[in-house]
Amino acid sequence: QKEVEQDPGPLSVPEGAIVSLNCTYSNSAFQYFMWYRQYSRKGPELLMYTYSSGNKEDGRFTAQVDKSSKYISLFIRDSQPSDSATYLCAIQAGTALIFGKGTTLSVSS
Amino acid sequence: DAGITQSPRHKVTETGTPVTLRCHQTENHRYMYWYRQDPGHGLRLIHYSYGVKDTDKGEVSDGYSVSRSKTEDFLLTLESATSSQTSVYFCAISEVQKTPEAFFGQGTRLTVV
Numbered sequence: 001q002k003e004v005e006q007d008p009g010p011l012s013v014p015e016g017a018i019v020s021l022n023c024t025y026s027n028s029a030f031q032y033f034m035w036y037r038q039y040s041r042k043g044p045e046l047l048m049y050t051y052s053s054g055n056k057e058d059g060r061f062t063a064q065v066d067k068s069s070k071y072i073s074l075f076i077r078d079s080q081p082s083d084s085a086t087y088l089c090a091i092q093a094g095t096a097l098i099f100g101k102g103t104t105l106s107v108s109s
Numbered sequence: 110d111a112g113i114t115q116s117p118r119h120k121v122t123e124t125g126t127p128v129t130l131r132c133h134q135t136e137n138h139r140y141m142y143w144y145r146q147d148p149g150h151g152l153r154l155i156h157y158s159y160g161v162k163d164t165d166k167g168e169v170s171d172g173y174s175v176s177r178s179k180t181e182d183f184l185l186t187l188e189s190a191t192s193s194q195t196s197v198y199f200c201a202i203s204e205v206q207k208t209p210e211a212f213f214g215q216g217t218r219l220t221v222v
Contacts, residue, residue: 041216043199046212049209095205095206096154101151
């Protein structure tokens with residue numbers, strides 16, 4: 001079992017929809033959970049990160065961690081065409097990041 | 110944008126030839142990483158460095174070597190390129206002991222024919 005599992009999609013939604021992106025992880029010792037966004041032919045950029053359990057909100061984006069079920073989520077409210085990108089979950093393992101495979105999201109206007 | 114420059118940005122090379130990719134940072138971050146990104150596999154760690162001359166292997170290190178002779182430069186070498194090493198290579202930097210955030214370069218698209 002890989003340490004981080006992420007459904008690669010693709011996921012297509014209409015503009016204004018609520019999007020839910022999810023990952024599961026295997027090691028309960030992980031503490032930092034991150035979401036990166038990657039536009040086509042660009043490097044990944046950090047959207048937000050959470051430490052341990054709970055929620056973190058930044059504008060239309062909410063990151064959620066459930067350590068009891070080893071489940072991390074990213075919610076996007078009022079999705080926009082500019083949100084069309086690949087979203088990667090990542091977990092800090094020691095001194096490096098372990099990434100999920102990424103979910104490709106397309107938001108149509 | 111974090112000051113990370115990868116060179117070259119694109120390269121086509123023949124099987125069996127040596128290839129070196131360069132990552133240069135202006136942020137003075139201690140940690141530097143090389144990842145490769147492939148469809149169906151996501152980002153996978155090749156090697157990383159935690160200081161000058163201090164490096165360690167990642168998940169997919171076979172066929173690759175690295176060197177870091179200065180804080181700002183991290184080189185990735187494919188000693189004898191194979192078609193399975195066709196990929197997009199990303200360099201990243203971080204100060205992981207202060208913040209978990211890693212900053213990525215723009216990537217190098219390598220094709221081995």
